[in-house]
Amino acid sequence: MPFEESGPDTERFGYGAEEALLRQQARKFLDEHAGLATLRRLVGDHEAVYERGELPAYDAEAWRKCVELGWPLLAVPESCGGLGARMVAVAALVEEVGRHAFPSPLIATLMSSLVLRQAHSPEANRWLGRIAEGTTLALAIGDRSGGWDLDASEVRAARRGAEVVLDGTAYAVQDAFKVDGFLVAAHTDEGLCLVVVERGARGLEVVRDHIFDLTRDQGHLTLSGVRVAKDAVVVAPRSGLHVLERAWPGVLTVVSADLVGASEWQLQTTVEYAKVRKQFDRTIGFFQAVKHPLVDAMIEIDLARSHLYDAACCIDVDPAHAEQPARMAKAAASDAARVMSKHSVQLHGGIGFTWECDVHLFFKRNQHNAALYGDGVHQRRKLAAAILGPAGN
């Protein structure tokens, strides 16, 4: 008799000793190299990033060490020189990254490798191999509306001899100023394809978006007659949308993990403050008006975290059915992050409203990630369509 729902993989979400060790190492590394003081030094200089509008910095040396630790290789299959780790391992790592609001090209690159590994083409495998060697990539698939339809790209690709020519603009490119290249979604007469464009390509301009979040950067790409070799087309026309759809649960899971980790930092930090800050001769955590919102936020974070591991586990063991768990995870994590972010500022009181207090760094990262690739409303709309059929007008 089969006992499908109590198999060892799903029962523990596939989380075993290796995954626990990875998380432990990640936390230790980030505590050491990416603590709050470092974060503030890199991105919190008001004069630089606000008055002069400079791009917030990141620690390239720490990133080099991350590459040595193999983090960008996690989602690269072993056949391409990567580690082929379980998605639940990726989720655990990204949770720690979120908990430290760590600025780096890691998340963009993990997402790109999740898309590339769905392509199953020699061209895509070549780029997976390059990621395994330390190359970083970011997805360039967004349109100007800020929506998240996977086929809304405003870039067109046309064959010209042995080359492919790209024109148009790709929006909402995450960490565009940290990566070596871009995985661009482009329309052709036969449908959507995916093309790698390297930074420095002639006709490519990376334009900065000024965003609130200081722990990453964002840009849009303008492509004017950018010519790439045919083998830069890593997913052929007609397959592009399908590949993005198959990769999407993984992409949503990565953002969810970042949200859960950053929200847990907000919870712990706000709780610590409520234990020491005194008003009316009591620590403010004594008052139920402070205590209960913190409990409510914890509950939302925990639901999101359980959804997160379910989504990751489903990608590992039953990828054909991973979309719903991943959308549930992103909905739960986005909403939890918004609730927690609100309380993190409010319950810190006046100091929480200042630049000097760390909570704004996580507040902004969480607002950004909550919206990125679809907030709770967006995910629930997709889920409702899958569960209930089409909506009326």
Next chain:
Amino acid sequence: MEQALSPEQIEFQHYARRWLAENMPKAPDFELPSSPIEVATLEQKDYLQSWQRRCYEARLVGCSYPTAYGGWGMPGCQSIANRELARARAPFLLNLIALNMAAPTILKHGSEEQKRRFLPGCLSGDEIWCQGFSEPGAGSDLASAQTSCERQGDDWVVNGHKLWTSLGHYASWMILIARSSRDDKYRGLTYFICPVANTPGVTVRPLIKMTGARGFNEILLEDVRIPDTLRLGAVGEGWTVAMTTLTHERGAAEGAGGGSGTTDPTERLIAHVRRMQRDGMSAAEDPVTRDQLMKLVIRSRGMQLNARRARVAELCDHPLRLPLQSKLLTSELLQDVARLGAELSGGLGQLAPLDGSAPDGGYWSREYMNSFGFTIAAGTSEIQRNILGERVLGLEKSK
């Protein structure tokens, strides 16, 4: 870290699943209450009592209790049996207060004689139990109980007023806390096993719920004589003993309210949404309804996943963090599900069960009202949030 099942436990799981497949009782031709603590008629009670008896004889109840006390001496098997009972959507076990509160308390604090006398009836369901903790002046602040007990020779004489005693009208026994001293709020309490049926001085009166239905009771105690041999724990140690009961009660309340392991309450809601109209369109097509419904579906699924995650210690920062949330989450989900169901029924939602044209038999509005039983009983939602804030987050106690 969760232990893998032993070969014996795997065999037991196979056995339980097979037995349930072959022995599920026929659905009764009357409606069963939504939880075992709301049993209101004799036919409901008889049906559920005989089902518990059959489950007990099939070794699905009392698995981990020693055979000397009427159990089956199979450690680790009760959670397997519970999971299989939920999976089979079996009717619930009637003697909920005995199984989840009285029995674990007697096992921990009872004398050898008490264990031999009372545990078998708890497990088989032959003796029904109720709980005598709450009083008119002692709700969330349970330790302020005023029911008095006074030692007279080999007996105690008890006087007081207990409330919200579910199953009291069918109960043989009641777990009772009473005040043996007024000098100390907490150390002035003593814990008893109190006879209920056919006992001089004990009056069980039905309380009518806001829905109009019966389901629980108040119990008046007037010069009730309890022999000292029915005292559980030392004189003045009643609060400590009661803590054992309350710790188990949270799990019981969760079971009574559905939640992890039992039927997902959003399944019935989805079916209801598909049937109802909203401003001239199917409620299933209404974007607002769809969003509200998906929120509850995601929440309900998240609670099931919380139960799974709670068994993986490395994925829980604090061992009590998830277990202490489950009563609060379950009861509030039931309330939100029922409320949405009632709202979706529109004007027809105000038709009561007595009206033949009420959608879904008036189920949703009635269940919305009933849901407050779960958000208030076994520690109100407000008390649950205090407990979580203090025991898990470590915030200063709000006394």
